[in-house]
Amino acid sequence: MLTRHRDTASSVLHRPVTVAEAVDLLADGSASVLAGGSWVMRGEIRGDGFADAYVLVSGLPELLELRRTDDALVIGAAVTHAQLARFLAGDPHLAGLSAAARTSANPAIRRVATVGGNLATIDFAAADLVPALLALSARVTLVDAAGERHLALADYLASRPDAAPGALLTQVTVPVTPGLTVHERLTMRVAGDYPVAIVDAHVRLDADGLVDEATIAVGSVEPVARLWPSLSSRLVGAPLDAGVAEATARELAGELRGRDGVEAQGWYRLQVLPTLVGRAFYTLQQETGQR
Ligand SMILES: Cc1cc2nc3c(=O)[nH]c(=O)nc-3n(C[C@H](O)[C@H](O)[C@H](O)COP(=O)(O)OP(=O)(O)OC[C@H]3O[C@@H](n4cnc5c(N)ncnc54)[C@H](O)[C@@H]3O)c2cc1C
CATH class of the missing domain: 3.30.465.10 (Uridine Diphospho-n-acetylenolpyruvylglucosamine Reductase; domain 3)
Structure with missing residues (x-):
């Protein structure tokens, strides 16, 4: 069972050289995976502390x-x-x-x-x-x-x-399938901030330029990123249109539950999400124009 300490000096660091060795070290649940450490190292700030032992996997x-x-x-x-x-x-x-x-x-x-x-x-x-x-x-x-x-x-x-x-x-x-993909993120102030909302889309057009398949995912709005299948299916069969995508996202935004966080409240994330969907589809429209 994992226990937690206030500082990393109390933690043991294992450096396995194979996946099999790493898995052995992790098997009884007493050690935690350490990769880049950018989340783990801020454990004390979040109040999570540090594990008894870490298994460093970033060099495997x-x-x-x-x-x-x-x-x-x-x-x-x-x-x-x-x-x-x-x-x-x-x-x-x-x-x-x-x-x-x-x-x-x-x-x-x-x-x-x-x-x-x-x-x-x-x-x-x-x-x-x-x-x-x-x-x-x-x-x-x-x-x-x-x-x-x-x-x-x-x-x-x-x-x-x-x-x-x-x-x-x-x-x-x-x-890797044919089609266009886009990643749009909104931050409150500067690029290094955590994003308030994220929209990703993968869209395939048919020979007439209509949306044949769409997969849309939303990050940072709810506690865990999710697909948005109702929005995706509403956009199939029509041309790529940023205005329609934004309006449809606004109509369906009530399906999501915005999370409150330090960078933004849940209601704000839901408010900006349709605009971000529109921006993503505008980028896709631009890309088709360039092909
Ligand atoms: C100031 C700051 C701003 C950031 N902004 C963003 C941002 O805007 N967007 C963004 O995407 N990221 C951002 N990050 C990075 C993000 O917050 C996480 O820190 C990072 O994604 C964690 O990756 P890591 O390799 O450092 O993981 P670690 O800190 O090493 O581990 C994180 C967790 O994942 C587990 N873990 C790691 N690797 C594995 C594995 N292979 N198998 C099983 N479990 C594993 C660990 O046990 C731990 O629980 C930011 C980080 C900081 C410090």
Whole structure:
């Protein structure tokens, strides 16, 4: 069972060299995963404290893989935001994910914060990569003492609060399908702030330029990022239209429950969300115009 201390000096740091060794160290639940440390290191400020022991996974070669084929992107859990942004620069099929990795936090954090840490941090509602990967129908790979499992990202997010300790997220797999993607985030003041709301969309157009498929995800508005299937289905069968997307989002915004937080109240997040949806669709319209 994990116990908590006020400072990291009381914590033991394990440095496994393989995933199998890391999983062994995590198996009895007495140690916690440490990746980039950008969330863990602020444990005292949040009042969470620190674990008895940490298993450092950021150097594990299996978790540093970054590979793109014609139809899939594989991202090791220890890949940082900055590494992912560099790898995806100019990739026309993954512009949304690329923007999420490139614009989250600030340069210093992007150099250390990992993809796995972004997805695994239960109490972090404003994670940029989560809605970006939801909109792309990403899947995650988890390894624990019982073996390897593959889960849709949405199912993984839902399972996190009740998950038994000891599972290591090793990989994220993103199917690369035709279409356009976008990542829009709104911050209150400066780019380094946590976003008040995030919208990601993946849209495929048919031969007539009408929306054939749409997947829209929202981050930072509710405690956990989510897909917005009712909005997605309302936009199918029509041309890309930022005004219609914004008006439809405003009509459906009551389906979400805005969370109160230090950067903004829940009502404000819901108020700005339709505008952000409109902005995302405007960006997509611009992209189609350029093709
Ligand atoms: C000032 C500041 C601003 C930030 N702004 C943003 C922002 O705007 N957008 C954004 O997306 N992020 C932002 N971040 C980063 C974000 O808050 C998290 O800190 C980061 O995503 C966590 O990644 P990490 O690798 O540092 O994880 P760590 O701090 O090492 O770990 C975080 C949690 O995830 C668990 N964990 C980590 N890796 C794994 C794994 N592979 N398997 C299982 N569990 C794992 C750990 O046990 C821990 O519970 C910001 C951070 C700071 C400090």
